[in-house]
Amino acid sequence: MALEPAQSIALSLADKIIRLRNFAFPPGSVRERFYLFLIRPLMLLLVAQKAPQARVEIAPEIILRRPKLLRYEDVRRILIVKCDHIGDFFLSLHACAIVRAGFPNASITLLCGPWNRDIARASSLFDDVRCLSVFNRLSGAGGRAFDPGEIHALALPEFDVAIDLRCAPGTLFLQNHIRARFKAGFEQTPYLEASSDTDQTHPALDFALPVPSPSVAGRTNAARHVQALLATLTSGIVHLFQTSREMPPALADMLAIKSPVPLRRRGKGPLIGLNTRSGAPTKDWPLSHFIAMAKDLIAQLDATIVLFGTEYERDDGARFVAELGADRIDDRMGKIDLIHMPSVLQQLDLYIGLDSGMTHVVALSGRPVLCLHAGVAPIEGFGPVGPCVRVLKVSPLACAPCQLSSLDECEFDHRCMRIMTPERVVSEIKAISAEAVRQDSPAIA
Numbered sequence: 188m189a190l191e192p193a194q195s196i197a198l199s200l201a202d203k204i205i206r207l208r209n210f211a212f213p214p215g216s217v218r219e220r221f222y223l224f225l226i227r228p229l230m231l232l233l234v235a236q237k238a239p240q241a242r243v244e245i246a247p248e249i250i251l252r253r254p255k256l257l258r259y260e261d262v263r264r265i266l267i268v269k270c271d272h273i274g275d276f277f278l279s280l281h282a283c284a285i286v287r288a289g290f291p292n293a294s295i296t297l298l299c300g301p302w303n304r305d306i307a308r309a310s311s312l313f314d315d316v317r318c319l320s321v322f323n324r325l326s327g328a329g330g331r332a333f334d335p336g337e338i339h340a341l342a343l344p345e346f347d348v349a350i351d352l353r354c355a356p357g358t359l360f361l362q363n364h365i366r367a368r369f370k371a372g373f374e375q376t377p378y379l380e381a382s383s384d385t386d387q388t389h390p391a392l393d394f395a396l397p398v399p400s401p402s403v404a405g406r407t408n409a410a411r412h413v414q415a416l417l418a419t420l421t422s423g424i425v426h427l428f429q430t431s432r433e434m435p436p437a438l439a440d441m442l443a444i445k446s447p448v449p450l451r452r453r454g455k456g457p458l459i460g461l462n463t464r465s466g467a468p469t470k471d472w473p474l475s476h477f478i479a480m481a482k483d484l485i486a487q488l489d490a491t492i493v494l495f496g497t498e499y500e501r502d503d504g505a506r507f508v509a510e511l512g513a514d515r516i517d518d519r520m521g522k523i524d525l526i527h528m529p530s531v532l533q534q535l536d537l538y539i540g541l542d543s544g545m546t547h548v549v550a551l552s553g554r555p556v557l558c559l560h561a562g563v564a565p566i567e568g569f570g571p572v573g574p575c576v577r578v579l580k581v582s583p584l585a586c587a588p589c590q591l592s593s594l595d596e597c598e599f600d601h602r603c604m605r606i607m608t609p610e611r612v613v614s615e616i617k618a619i620s621a622e623a624v625r626q627d628s629p630a631i632a
Contacts, residue, residue: 248581248582249579249580249581249606249607249608249611250579250580250581250582251577251578251579251615252566252570252577252578252579252580257347257348257368257369257428258428259428259429261347262290262293262347262348262428263292263293263294263347264293264294264296264344264345264346264347264348265286265290265293265294265295265296265346265347265348265349265350266295266296266297266298266343266346266348266349266350266365266367267283267286267295267296267297267298267313267350267352268298268349268350268351268352268353268358268361268362268365269283269297269298269299269303269352269353269358270298270299270300270319270320270321270322270353270357270358270361271300271321271322271353271357271358272300272302272322272324272325273302273303273306274410275353275413276299276300276303276306276307277306278410278413278414278417279352279417280310280312281414281417281418282352282414282417282418282420282421283295283297283310283312283313283352283421284312285418285421285422285425286350286421286424286425287312288425289421289422289424289425289428289429290425290428293347294314294315295312295313295314295315296313296314296315296316296317296343296346297312297313297315297316297317298317298318298319298341298343298361299316299317299318299319300318300319300320300321300322300324301318301320302324304316304318317341317343319337319338319341319361320337321333321357321358321361322357335364338361338364338365339364343365343366344366345366345367345368346365346366346367346368347367347368347369348367348368348369348370348371348424349362349365349367349369349370349371350370350371350372350420350421350424351370351371351372351373352372352417352420352421353372353373354373354398354413354416354417355398359372359373359389359390360389360390362390362392363390369393369394370390370391370392370393370394371392371393371394371395371420371424372392372395372420373395373396373397373398373416373420374392374395374396374397374398394423394424394427396416396419396420396423398416399416435551438529438548438551438552441526441529441530442529442530442533442552443530444526444527444530445530446527446530446531446533446534447527448519448522448523448527448531449534450493450517450531450534450535451491451517452491453491453514453515453517454485454489454490454491454515455489456484456488456489456490456491457488457490457491457536457537457620458490458491458493458534458535458536458537459484459490459491459492459493459535459536459537459538459539459616460492460493460494460495460532460535460537460538460539460540460549461477461481461492461493461494461495461538461539461540462494462495462496462538462539462540462541462543462545462546463477463494463496463500463503464496464497464499464500464503464541464543465540465541465542465543465561466543466544467563467592468592468593468594469561469563469589469591469592469593469594469597469601470541470542470543470561470563470604471541471561471604472541472559472604472607473604473605474503474506476605476607476608476609476612477503477507477609478506478507478510478511479609480539480609480612480613481507481511481516482510482511483609483610483613484613484616485511485515487613487617488616488617488620490515491515491517492507492511492515492516492517493517493519493535494507494516494517494518494519494520495519495520495523495528495532495545496520496521497520497521498520498521499521500520500521501520501521503520504516504518504520505518519531528545528548529548529552532545532548532549532552532554533552533554535549535554536555537554537555537556537557537616537619537620538554538555538556538557539556539557539559539612539616540556540557540558540559541558541559541560541561542558542560542561542563542564542569542570542571546558546571547571547572549571549573550571550572550573550575550576551571551572551573552573553573553574553575554573554575555575555619556571556573556575556576556577557577557578557579557612557615557616557619558570558571558576558577558578558579559579559604559607559612560578560579560580561580561603561604562580562581562582562584562586562587562588562589562603562604563587563588563589563590563591563592563603564588564590565588566578566580577615577619579607579611579612579615580603581602581603581604581606581607584599584602584603586598586599586603587603
């Protein structure tokens with residue numbers, strides 16, 4: 188349908204506002220309430236008046252993500268960037284020692300000012316020392332013009348982790364010219380950006396800490412303060428990777444508790460667990476889609492379906508049994524204590540869940556997980572973490588991520604989950620089953 192110019196302008200305006208919503212109107216803020224009660228109604232009225240038959244056109248598709256997080260064992264090359272002056276470099280040595288102790292088997296390269304070369308080599312903390320003059324040798328001599336070609340001339344290899352150890356502005360932009368799978372440093376807060384070079388773009392960091400106000404009134408010595416900040420950053424990076432080596436101790440303790448609830452396979456196919464709710468309606472898949480999927484899994488894979496959830500979801504279980512029968516549906520909704528839930532879930536061949544706490548528990552425990560992810564939050568920030576995780580998500584959507592918790596606020600009929608068909612999910616489950624058979628894995632029978 189061809190649109191009049193006024194209609195196109197109205198739809199373009201609506202789409203732009205939706206794209207900027209999270210940035211301009213943070214969830215829970217006064218500005219968000221201003222948006223919900225004034226701007227959005229006016230926007231919808233404008234679209235209704237100018238284009239009563241039109242909709243914002245998109246071409247979304249269901250995409251599969253297999254999160255591949257950098258594991259502790261994968262960290263073999265580390266780059267530490269500390270290009271400032273002698274005193275600052277000495278203050279960073281404790282943080283460098285934390286990195287060395289945290290990754291004893293990794294090769295650590297230091298990028299520093301040439302005046303710190305001998306000190307760095309004498310410290311025995313680094314396997315390689317490279318020099319780059321980002322500043323003048325004397326701190327009072329002012330800055331110098333920096334040519335990005337200088338860092339490219341060093342022909343640095345690709346690193347697994349690159350860490351900038353300067354709290355103040357001045358070197359973080361170097362990360363734009365460094366190849367690394369994981370980049371870390373200090374966030375450049377507004378008061379720091381005001382004094383930074385405006386022509387240097389700050390990169391997106393995978394791990395960042397905010398720098399507190401530079402005021403030292405009522406605090407300890409500023410040098411000690413800087414040392415503590417650097418130690419906090421490097422300790423955080425070490426712990427972030429070390430926690431990926433094993434499941435959380437508390438979860439391991441719960442898995443050790445013997446389950447009083449044995450699950451019984453009622454067919455020759457896989458034992459598949461489902462959780463139909465997430466705690467937020469905007470993250471839920473339609474119940475009719477879950478039932479259609481379960482029906483296909485029983486027919487095509489001879490699967491046994493185990494339903495998990497709270498007592499508040501028992502109506503879902505009753506509907507499953509009513510439509511599919513009790514011979515292949517094991518309804519455990521509201522019947523298992525939370526303390527026993529992790530060990531019960533370990534009996535499954537596959538768990539299918541939403542963006543919820545239970546999905547994260549199963550993923551962390553190492554069992555195969557298929558997560559049906561809504562457009563509420565980005566996968567990158569809130570997707571489940573584990574060795575056997577797959578995520579299905581509808582993308583791209585101009586309205587996502589929306590951070591909405593009520594379906595009444597959704598302007599697009601919850602399309603991020605409705606577009607995800609049961610047939611598409613079943614095809615992914617069959618692919619998981621085939622892959623498990625190829626690898627001779629017991630995960631899927």
